[in-house]
Amino acid sequence: MKKDISTREDIELLVRTFYEKVKTDPVIGHIFTTVVKVNWAKHLPVMFDFWENTLFYTGTYSGNPMISHQRLHNLFPLNEEHFNRWVLLFTTTVDELFEGEKALLAKQRALSISTVMRIKILHQGIGK
Numbered sequence: 001m002k003k004d005i006s007t008r009e010d011i012e013l014l015v016r017t018f019y020e021k022v023k024t025d026p027v028i029g030h031i032f033t034t035v036v037k038v039n040w041a042k043h044l045p046v047m048f049d050f051w052e053n054t055l056f057y058t059g060t061y062s063g064n065p066m067i068s069h070q071r072l073h074n075l076f077p078l079n080e081e082h083f084n085r086w087v088l089l090f091t092t093t094v095d096e097l098f099e100g101e102k103a104l105l106a107k108q109r110a111l112s113i114s115t116v117m118r119i120k121i122l123h124q125g126i127g128k
């Protein structure tokens with residue numbers, strides 16, 4: 001039986017494993033490695049904070065992902081396939097490593113945030 005997500009270390013494992021998949025992914029990998037040459041030493045701790053805040057309401061993240069992805073979209077147009085792939089990779093990673101209430105919440109949040117992001121960015125455009 002797998003354990004649930006319960007500590008900062010669990011979140012770090014989840015996020016690191018997810019981005020290992022992302023980096024080599026044929027659908028979205030190049031966005032992270034070529035379009036935006038992501039500085040992983042900076043990005044990973046931001047994502048640890050984001051997920052810790054999303055799952056445990058710690059107040060550790062105060063950025064605005066909607067605006068940062070609108071900027072990304074202006075640089076490199078994102079489409080439905082990119083969002084679906086992101087969610088699939090995230091959900092698969094959660095299921096490989098964890099199970100329980102927080103694991104389920106992580107998958108629900110990933111899907112709901114992605115859906116809002118996709119609708120705002122693809123169908124409305126923030127700040128246009």
Ligand code: HEM
Binds near residue numbers: 037043050082
């Ligand atoms: C098409 C799907 C997506 C792509 C291609 C994508 C790509 C990226 C990239 C390139 C960055 C910038 C990294 C850097 O700072 O160098 C980023 C940041 C981030 N992404 Fe995504 N992303 C996607 C979907 C999502 C979703 C669905 C979520 C949330 C569930 C999310 C959460 C974040 C957060 C929190 C940041 C940090 C923003 C900040 O600087 O505060 N992303 N993403």
